[in-house]
Amino acid sequence: MKKKQRVSIKDISKELGISITTISFIINKKAKNRISDEVIKKVEDYIKKVGYKPNTSAQTLRTGKTKTIVFMAEDISDPFFSAVAKEMEDIAYKNGYKIIYCSTENDKERASELISLFQDRQVDAFIITPPENFQQEIQELIDQKNEVVMLFDRRYNTTEHSYVILDNFNGAKTAAEKLIASGCINVAYVGIASDFSCMSERFEGYNDAIKNHQSQPMSLLLPFKDVKTKAGRAQFKSLLDQHKNIDGILFATNGLAINGLKGLKELNKKIPEELAVITFDDRDLFELHSPSISVLSQPVPALATELIKGTLQLLKGKNGPDETFQKILPGKLITRNSCNLGVYD
Amino acid sequence: MKKKQRVSIKDISKELGISITTISFIINKKAKNRISDEVIKKVEDYIKKVGYKPNTSAQTLRTGKTKTIVFMAEDISDPFFSAVAKEMEDIAYKNGYKIIYCSTENDKERASELISLFQDRQVDAFIITPPENFQQEIQELIDQKNEVVMLFDRRYNTTEHSYVILDNFNGAKTAAEKLIASGCINVAYVGIASDFSCMSERFEGYNDAIKNHQSQPMSLLLPFKDVKTKAGRAQFKSLLDQHKNIDGILFATNGLAINGLKGLKELNKKIPEELAVITFDDRDLFELHSPSISVLSQPVPALATELIKGTLQLLKGKNGPDETFQKILPGKLITRNSCNLGVYD
DNA sequence: TTAAACAAGTAAAACGTTTTACCAATTCGC
DNA sequence: GCGAATTGGTAAAACGTTTTACTTGTTTAA
Numbered sequence: 001m002k003k004k005q006r007v008s009i010k011d012i013s014k015e016l017g018i019s020i021t022t023i024s025f026i027i028n029k030k031a032k033n034r035i036s037d038e039v040i041k042k043v044e045d046y047i048k049k050v051g052y053k054p055n056t057s058a059q060t061l062r063t064g065k066t067k068t069i070v071f072m073a074e075d076i077s078d079p080f081f082s083a084v085a086k087e088m089e090d091i092a093y094k095n096g097y098k099i100i101y102c103s104t105e106n107d108k109e110r111a112s113e114l115i116s117l118f119q120d121r122q123v124d125a126f127i128i129t130p131p132e133n134f135q136q137e138i139q140e141l142i143d144q145k146n147e148v149v150m151l152f153d154r155r156y157n158t159t160e161h162s163y164v165i166l167d168n169f170n171g172a173k174t175a176a177e178k179l180i181a182s183g184c185i186n187v188a189y190v191g192i193a194s195d196f197s198c199m200s201e202r203f204e205g206y207n208d209a210i211k212n213h214q215s216q217p218m219s220l221l222l223p224f225k226d227v228k229t230k231a232g233r234a235q236f237k238s239l240l241d242q243h244k245n246i247d248g249i250l251f252a253t254n255g256l257a258i259n260g261l262k263g264l265k266e267l268n269k270k271i272p273e274e275l276a277v278i279t280f281d282d283r284d285l286f287e288l289h290s291p292s293i294s295v296l297s298q299p300v301p302a303l304a305t306e307l308i309k310g311t312l313q314l315l316k317g318k319n320g321p322d323e324t325f326q327k328i329l330p331g332k333l334i335t336r337n338s339c340n341l342g343v344y345d
Numbered sequence: 346m347k348k349k350q351r352v353s354i355k356d357i358s359k360e361l362g363i364s365i366t367t368i369s370f371i372i373n374k375k376a377k378n379r380i381s382d383e384v385i386k387k388v389e390d391y392i393k394k395v396g397y398k399p400n401t402s403a404q405t406l407r408t409g410k411t412k413t414i415v416f417m418a419e420d421i422s423d424p425f426f427s428a429v430a431k432e433m434e435d436i437a438y439k440n441g442y443k444i445i446y447c448s449t450e451n452d453k454e455r456a457s458e459l460i461s462l463f464q465d466r467q468v469d470a471f472i473i474t475p476p477e478n479f480q481q482e483i484q485e486l487i488d489q490k491n492e493v494v495m496l497f498d499r500r501y502n503t504t505e506h507s508y509v510i511l512d513n514f515n516g517a518k519t520a521a522e523k524l525i526a527s528g529c530i531n532v533a534y535v536g537i538a539s540d541f542s543c544m545s546e547r548f549e550g551y552n553d554a555i556k557n558h559q560s561q562p563m564s565l566l567l568p569f570k571d572v573k574t575k576a577g578r579a580q581f582k583s584l585l586d587q588h589k590n591i592d593g594i595l596f597a598t599n600g601l602a603i604n605g606l607k608g609l610k611e612l613n614k615k616i617p618e619e620l621a622v623i624t625f626d627d628r629d630l631f632e633l634h635s636p637s638i639s640v641l642s643q644p645v646p647a648l649a650t651e652l653i654k655g656t657l658q659l660l661k662g663k664n665g666p667d668e669t670f671q672k673i674l675p676g677k678l679i680t681r682n683s684c685n686l687g688v689y690d
Numbered sequence: 691t692t693a694a695a696c697a698a699g700t701a702a703a704a705c706g707t708t709t710t711a712c713c714a715a716t717t718c719g720c
Numbered sequence: 721g722c723g724a725a726t727t728g729g730t731a732a733a734a735c736g737t738t739t740t741a742c743t744t745g746t747t748t749a750a
Contacts, residue, residue: 021709122400285633378696381698406704406705
């Protein structure tokens, strides 16, 4: 019922008759070779007893560090990003950091606004999945050197920066090869037309897999805005209409796959008999789908762990402000029925 | 490349030869009847010109307000909660608040830890979906009156508090009545055994719908931990085994439905011919499923809007610290093929 | 004419830390 | 025995706000 009064260093100082400075040194583990063990113990015991917790805003005001990390995803309600977000939480909290999440909606303006909003709030680090055409802004952000900047899911080849991404090339290659091994003669690729590195790397992986196998690549690169729309579905259908010989499809994202599967349902295509399917990014719906959908799944816990650990490492800054952290993690092919043509049954 | 120096009130004061107090009054719109229009304009123009932004931690230190809201969901990676989270973001930012998200995992201990962690950080408000058996802790949190407390998705009947929830009773009733109207003779209910109000209200809605229709209710209440497990699926199958006459099922959550649908697939049950199905909470997978699944969908944008607006209203605190904000929103039945028995075709 | 009211503005304390610069007393090297 | 180094500790400034209590000069009411 009663608001219990927070205890400050000053209170401890008065109570114990020890100076504020000394107490601060002890709290911050800077007391070695300065303060006697006796006093250290006395203060530490008292702190434990009264449950002293430092006032974060006073620390921030003094040090300029907010102990805050921003995770700027494309869409925080997307299962992939929200799963990563959740995994990061714990580690961040245990290291005394809090995370703030937000969504760019793949919109440059919005992303810029958010960055400047959070810069005003003096966050310590940005973990960002940049929207399209955002390289210059990212470059500027890095150059300012006010915050740690870590990219996720996408990277830029022409800039030196920190990132954690999937091994998109080999993932796509593995998936396409699986379709070929399953008996597909003409494998098509459905991706997104964008400057995201993940998209071009996946496309290259597909191309590499099929180059000695079929006469020509067949692909559809949808604009980002059409990934989930009826218009996108129409384009997908017309791809199938133009190339009647397509008997296998690799979808580059789960969004594309969901829309594509809707299209295939509308066309009454039999999977996998008429068309085998593999997609990136696992989702629970793919296991339940009839037939169940094979996927190249991203190692969400590992990605999240690397992401937050890398960011924390850079925040510690032991190796200077120009240190970078770069990690490429392998995906995992999960074979289900959508590419099971019975070739080896 | 260069870190640009932040400008403080003191800088403005020096530059303009006006006292810090005056400038602070102008910034906080407390200058009316105190400061001449001429000076106000001069200061406002200068602020705009140099892009002054107040230092948040100094404000916090002085006022004790962090402008931070915590959204403590059961699982922030659950599509329902992450969709709500995303909707709230914008409104919060536009009102100068930031939101921190976290997950309780339906674990009392964890929830308590998180609450005390964020109390130490002096957040201004908690939006909480409480875990099981958490009423007393919530009561204490409210009684302390240090933060605004808003419950979401679940409420307690024996305590006066703020909440935003779905009209669970009528939602369940509508869904069950739909199954009956579609021609089902024996409708079963699959829910969660828990003290969550949403669960009991849904069960009551089901009971109310069938009371004049079938001789007895048939239900399975799974423990929370088994919702997504094989063990839960086994219990579900044994329900069907014990009551061979069941021809309609109402699932109380989408998690239950997904696991249930897996079970039905394993049993090779034909939906809707042998068993019609409706579930709470829409998900994109339900539209794509064969057959598509009918749902009682929650109005996510409306829920999120009420949630954040209510919280902001309480934070303004115009009506005293004991004001509460209570909102019950109706769900919407979306009819798809899983309950289409052709009765009216 | 004079006290009261008002208008326009300011000085300074306070919020709770961190950290620099300093002090006093003891020990050490020679 | 004397300066230098070490040990154990502290005073006080600074971070950038908000807000209380004041000042000074002018207008108003009676």
